[in-house]
Amino acid sequence: MAQEAHGALHDLLAVRGVTRRDFLKYCGSVAAMLGLSETMAPQIAAALEAAPKLMPALWLNGGSCTGCTESIAQVDTPDVATIVLDYLSFEYFETIMAAAGSWAEKNITKRAEEGGYILIYEGSVMTGQDGYTLFVGGGPENEGAKKGTEILAEAAKNAAAVIAVGSCAVDGGWIYGYPNASEATGVAAFLQKEGIKTPVVNMPTCPVNPEWVVAMVVQLLIVADRDPAKFLEVTPMVKRTYTDAVTGEKVGLLMPKAIYGQTIHDNCPRRGHFENGEFVTELGSKEEAMGYCLYKVGCKGPQTFTQCPVTRWNRRASWCVESGAPCIGCGGLNWVDNNAPFLKRTSDIRIGDTGVQAGTIGAAVGAVAAAGLVLHGIGMKAAGRIGDGPPMEEMKAYDRKRLAKKGGDK
């Protein structure tokens, strides 16, 4: 680990050939993400560069496609995000670490005993099959063999904070979607169930946007002086409460407000066309190229709370809606069930194993009612009630019966 006068990051940047200008520019966009003025960029840069030591971190993969790692570890060319993340000293990172076998597993145990680290968790927590998933150490009979859920519990217990990256870690993500055969759940729900009190910061989208992770790391290291308690205190959070179907826990998910506080629809560049009533009806059409709104082809932007339009994706090149595809709501909770079919405006209502659109239900019930009323009207006509109405009873049926009974008694 480089710990000279310039600090660790300076060297990392130099080695990767990132110019000071690029770095400053990047710090400016990080500042914007944190809700700070861009004039803070030099301070952020200086603080990052001067910071003397790296922060220990563990990166665990749960039930995941490793897309979040892919999204972050863009190794082909040096990217500032990757380098800033290098500022965390990962002592365990399955996909990219050199260590293997029991040696690697010991890194977790050792770090968990020493404390003073943050845990980044990617992927869902798979509680199905008695937890015999993500199993390490050969068979259960082997010494040191552990279930995936045990590793998470061990690593989370002593961590200063857990960052759940990607929707899978947040609430189970697409794996949580119907029928959820692996009984996947989110980190926060799982830890709450296990009685582990370590705070969890949730960062959904599928995969997680690397810039947001960087923003949070900067927030932790600079604004909060590497103190996770202070981090939670100084970072405005939104709390999204949901009841997890797997653990039955009612969970309040903390998400950084600067990133997850507003809908995509609030900040979308196509929003003007939405208000004008100019819509894309077919993907690949002229309207799509003209930047018309994607509402009719199923855009879930109005229900999805992320800063995608502001931060954008793939090194800030573009993002789903800008590139002409409707937002599929990957940053929402239970996002597949709540947003599929992706090209329809509303999600399906599931009746048994089939999905039905609300519009179909409404139209069907309305048509049945209309037919029923027509039939009833024909009946009313046949019964001769139309015009002046039916002949009226002289006395209520109830009273008639009672009278008759009384009469019978006599």
Added chain:
Amino acid sequence: MAGHPHYREAHPLIFVITHWINLICMVMLAFSGFYIHYPFFDGFMGVARGMHFVAMYVVIINLTFRIIAAFFVKTAQSLDSREVDLDIKNWLPQEKNRHQFFETVKYYLFLRKEGVISAKYGSLQKIAYLATIPLTYLQAYTGFAIYGPTMDWGFFSGGLDLVGGPMNMRIIHYLGMWVFILFTMVHAYLANIYNFAPSKLIFLWKETVPEGKH
């Protein structure tokens, strides 16, 4: 019902007005609602949303006013009388409707011939009208829960959590519209099936008085 008189005392002018306001708002809300659900022609989204947002406040104020007025305005308690009492009594259970619920159901299912004795509103009718009150407020609740400026309020975000997020809330709001459409279909059908005297009264405030009555 049977060729009975339709006196103004049944629906004083103020309630003719509240009914008009409600009807106009409901048509606007349902039309703009259909459009917001799926814009079936171009160029109208801004107007549709504006229309929806105006009408939603009006409909809530109108309904709330209608409820309060029930405690102050006097209306007829009976179809063939001009005698009035506080309107709220027409909304609470009345002696005239006792034991008549199943008889009314039987009547509409053609299981009996004669019309049933009832107060100004029959028992089924009263239940249906009363149901529009919680329904409208529920629709307002689900509406504000998907409305940007209010969805973060604890009162609404709690509901969002309960139903599993804003998408589900929108679907509930949308299905709520269909409940109103069903109500209105049945309501308009029953109001006009015998003759147009009830509509003349509630819309034009015109009395229909059979011969021999006054």
